[in-house]
Amino acid sequence: MAQAIEDFDVVIVGGGIVGLSAACVLAPMVKRIALVNQSPASAWSAGSDYGLRVTAVNLASQKLLAEIGVWKDIQQMRCTPYHDMVVWQSLSDAEVHFSANMTGHTSLGTIVENNVLVQALTLHLKTLTNVSCYEPSSMQNFSELSDNSVLIELENAEGQSQRLTSRLLIGADGVHSKVRSCAGIATARQDYQQSGVVCTVLTEKSHENTAWQCFSEEGPLALLPLAAKQCSIVWSLDTAVAKQMLALSEDDFNARLSAASEYRLGGLQIASKRVSFPLSGSQANEYVGRRVVLLGDAAHAIHPLAGLGLNLGLEDLRCLQQLIQSSDRELGSERILQRYQRARKTENSAMQKSLEAIDKLFRQPQPWLRQLRSIGFSASNHCKPIKMAFMRRALGIPL
Ligand SMILES: Cc1cc2nc3c(=O)[nH]c(=O)nc-3n(C[C@H](O)[C@H](O)[C@H](O)COP(=O)(O)OP(=O)(O)OC[C@H]3O[C@@H](n4cnc5c(N)ncnc54)[C@H](O)[C@@H]3O)c2cc1C
Known part of the structure; x- marks a missing residue:
């Protein structure tokens, strides 16, 4: 027997x-929402080891999560605010120190495990009576x-198909988006031929609730603070070097990593398995x-060196929310969608290009470029307007 077609105002593909x-975000604004997700994330539990995927959640994203009503839950689960950020060039004195003191805020952002974010949002979603979840289920076509x-066609884990109709289809299904390909939208991909090596480490010295980032010709290394004397690392290396690591x-890994961090936090000791993620950009x-x-x-997908990928995704959402709220047009109208595209595409594309340029610049070994980078670091460190401009972009809010 053919299954009934279910009708929604918004169908979101991707959990x-x-x-x-x-x-x-959309639940208070529209009558009926469906969320379709292919593979549920593994659950987080208190007392578990730190998850390997963590995100530096900036202040704009924190605000959005607070408005949803999950930020307090996230704080009670597990997360680490950081109030300073030190970025330096290896083998030199060149560094830029950003501090929350300059901003009127108590932190610059918070390191949160991705599983914690997913769990808090999933629990909240269960309280919303106008959201139906199709999981595990994947969108096949529309x-x-x-x-x-x-008309959206789904297939569940047992291979059964289901059809939904919607006034608006949201593709939040990641870098290999099926929504994007079914819509016939091409994408420009840059394979960086790099991989992000990720693991949890124990640090000899305190991380001082500071996010540390070292730029070297091998690639940027970030040390993101977790509990006392624990950090999550993201080390973006050429893929062949990442494999060796x-x-x-x-x-040997501890020795290479500690040397790459120039012992800023003393010796580093691996405390989890090591994994790597291929890095690519797309628009x-x-x-x-x-x-x-x-x-x-x-x-859009960007280089992880600035810890901004997810934050930009939540800025997309904020933009769409505001356009829907402020428009008297019907949900999914051409005008709302075009305004969304105009607002987000230029900004995301500019960010992607800037990060690619920064990554490239810091991988160049020429001594004159090293000198030039040092001058740039020193100028940025001493020039308040430059620092404030960087922080405005990183925090995602006006300062
Ligand atoms: C090493 C590394 C470190 C990073 N660090 C940071 C950071 O510090 N700060 C930051 O802001 N960003 C960071 N990022 C980027 C960030 O992780 C991503 O931008 C973010 O996770 C993207 O979220 P998303 O929900 O758009 O996509 P995804 O997390 O990829 O989610 C897509 C979802 O869609 C589902 N799906 C896919 N296809 C279908 C289908 N056909 N039907 C149904 N469901 C489907 C999948 O199951 C999945 O649940 C980092 C990235 C990397 C690689």
């Missing part, structure tokens, strides 16, 4: 942090049904189609 946040609705014995040619909008990594 990552952006898709879950989108369901929570087509235009009429001028104001799309994963294959090293623990002692969808369009962020919208008829009755379709892309959010987060489905629209």
Whole structure:
């Protein structure tokens, strides 16, 4: 027997942090929402080891999560605010020190495990009576049904199909977005031929609730504070070098990592398994189609060196929320979607290009460039307007 087609105002494909946040943000604004997610994230439990994927959540994202009503839950689960950020060039005295003291805020951001974010949002979603979850279930295809609705085809884990209709389809299904490809939207991809090596380490010295980032010709290394004397690292290396790092014995890895961090936090000792993620950038040619909008990594992916990828995805969501709220147009109208695209695409694309340029610049070994970078660091460290401009962008809020 054919299954009944269910009708929604908004169907969101993707239950990552952006898709879950989108369901929570839009729930008070529209009548019926469906969230379709292919693979549920593993649950977080108190007392568990730190998850390997963590995010530096900036102040703008914290505000959005607080408005949803989950920021307090996240704080009670597990997270580490950081009030300072030190960025330096290896083998030199060149460094820039950013401090919350300059901003009127108590922190510059918070390090949160991705599993904690997903869990807090999922628990909140369960309290929303107008959101239906299809999980595990994947979107297979969609087509235009009429001028104001799309027909979406799903398949669940047992291979059964299900059809939904919606006035707006949100693609928050990550970098390999099926929504994007089914909408016929091409994407420009940059394979950085790098991998991000990620693990948890014990530090000899206190991390001082500071996010540390060293730029070297090998690639940027970030030490993100967790509990006392524990950090999560993201080390962006050429893929061949990353492979070697994963294959090293623990002692050799500890020695290489401690040397790469120039012993800022003393010796570092691995405290988890090591994993790596291939790094690539992407920019969808369009962020919208008829009755379709892309959010987060489905629209754009950037180098992780500034810890901004997810934060930009939540800025996309904030923008869409404001456009829907302030418009008297119907949800999914061409005008709202075009305004969204204009507001977000230029900004995200500029960020992607700037990060690629920074990464490239710091990997150049020429001595004159090293000298030039040192001058740039020193100027930035002593020039308050430059520092404030960097912080405004990183924190995502006016200062
Ligand atoms: C090493 C590393 C460190 C990073 N650190 C930071 C940081 O500090 N700060 C920061 O802001 N960003 C950071 N990022 C970037 C950030 O992780 C991503 O931008 C963010 O996770 C993207 O979230 P998303 O919800 O858009 O996509 P995803 O997390 O990829 O979620 C996509 C979801 O869609 C689902 N899905 C896919 N296809 C389908 C389908 N056909 N049907 C149904 N569901 C589907 C998947 O199951 C998944 O749940 C980092 C990235 C890396 C690689």
